Amino acid sequence: MTVLTAMPPPPEAPGRAANVRSGTASSVPGPLRFGGRAIRTIWSNGKARAGLIMLGLFICIAVFAPLIAPHSPTATSFTPYSGPTSTNWFGTTGNGQDVFSQLIYGSRVSLLVGFGAGALATLVAVTLGLIAGYRPGLVDELLGFVTNLALVIPALPLMIVLAAYLQGHSVWTIVLVVAFTSWATGARVIRSQTATLRTRDFVTSAVFSGERLLRVVFREILPNMTSLVAASFFAAATAAILAEASLEFLGLGNPATVSWGTILYAAEQQNALLTGQWLMVLAPGLAIALLMMSLTLINFGVDALSNPRLREK
């Protein structure tokens, strides 16, 4: 029997109806439901799903490093400068340390610095962006000028000069230096988005109904920018991982810490390529590339959250 009446369209993929409030009361609190829908949308994107799996693998490796690594990363008990053997799968450094164990443990530092610096940079970017975008006028102009100035000075040279000056040579120095140089892009994006949202009706009505400034910003404006902030965070974390590796490679970090960048630094110092230890160069760089790639892939899914045109049909 043919159906003559128009059928309502089939229920859309979960996550598409993110802006429609559910009619039935649910026992799950709002933010959790929103988070669940967000994760489902990201998961439904093929590229983002691959990214999530890869990131999960890296986090597992970092967390379970003592169980996975065959030796201690700092033990100097092996023959130095050796190629891949049965005990040292990836060879040894000039100090006789096992490269494979260093690779496993190095994931901790890379993840820590990447997420730490990324979170710090995003925090600064969100704060400054919200302030600048919400209050047009002198504050906005001033903050905009500072942001543009931070954008004009190229990040990598500034990071290098700062790290060289500071000579702190600890992981936290690197986190600070990286965060200091990468907040500007996110701040600019968030500022323009805040300025757009500020003129929308729901914000005006909230202000007129007497809501305090902080409530308007954090309950009305910020929730509508969640995917933008998330995208900003993943981009900042990706850049932070690369920046950390670059600074370590230049010897501006602490050579005693075990990270992928310091393995490459040691490889460069001992001319690993010329002595045939190409695995010592290939493996850490590939790990960095794959970790960065996983975060970028996840960002595809986050982009799809905010721009429905980008969602895969």
Place this chain on the structure above:
Amino acid sequence: MTYISRRVVLFIITLWAAITLNFVLPRLMPGSPVDAALGKLAAAGVPITNAERNAIEIQLGMPHASLISQYGEYLRNIALLRFGTSYSYPTQTVAETIGKALPWTLELVGAATIFAFIIGTLLGIYAGWRRGTATDSSITVGATFFGAFPPFWLGLLLLYLLAFKFGWFPIKGGYDPGLTPTLSVSFMLNALWHSVLPALTMAITTLSGWVFGMRNNMINTLGEDFVTFAEANGLRARTVATLYAARNALLPNVTAFGLALGSVVGGSVLVEGVFSYPGVGGLLFIAVTNHDYPLMQALLLVFSLSMLVAIFIVDLLYVRLDPRVRR
């Protein structure tokens, strides 16, 4: 104020701010660069007298005079292009050292960026046009993968494979060690051969930015009404893609091209370091290794200036490209 005069004013103000920041930064840092400097000079064989120590302290801005007079001195030195003497190259001034290195970087960066821009934009147009298909996925995933390569790591790999193992390209430097830089064709060719690997490294790592930018712009433009209208009018798909969609989607990418040119000068640091290329990036590499503060400061200024100039030129160009900006 017209658009152009606003841009000029903004340029001047930002330039002043960048110069001042460069003045403030070393004075905020802890530690004494004076002792590091004296140590370097002693190692290079320069006798350390009290006059020497005095001179270094003045050069590095150790408080001998008030901050204001230091600042005035600093501005005067910049205007006269007096950046002091470098520790790594004590026989020439910093200005001379940078002046010799700058053309190399400009040539390298220019070639790499133009190449990456053209290839990346074309790939981005294609990926955006064929959105959702396997072609699109393979282009975006491929671009993500190559874009995630740390530039210095890719440089090392290319160096190992193509230069060391296969011997197709030279291992280091901007030109063969025996030659002196002249403007002859043979020298240019030699320099070109030396620049292939570094340029390739930089092009591959910056490619993804163009692909994604263009792809996103294409997707947004393809949703616009005029594209639907063109398709409804029966125009061929390729015509719509190139003449209608791509042309409008290209606009933000052109702005980004200018920014990229400015920023890749800074990004050349690692690649030039790996290949021992005689550009300003390689200079920063050397300066950092030697704690060469005068050279570092001057280089930071050069990088900021190149970025500012690139942005300024692009802003001026934008007026020609996008009529909506003219008032």
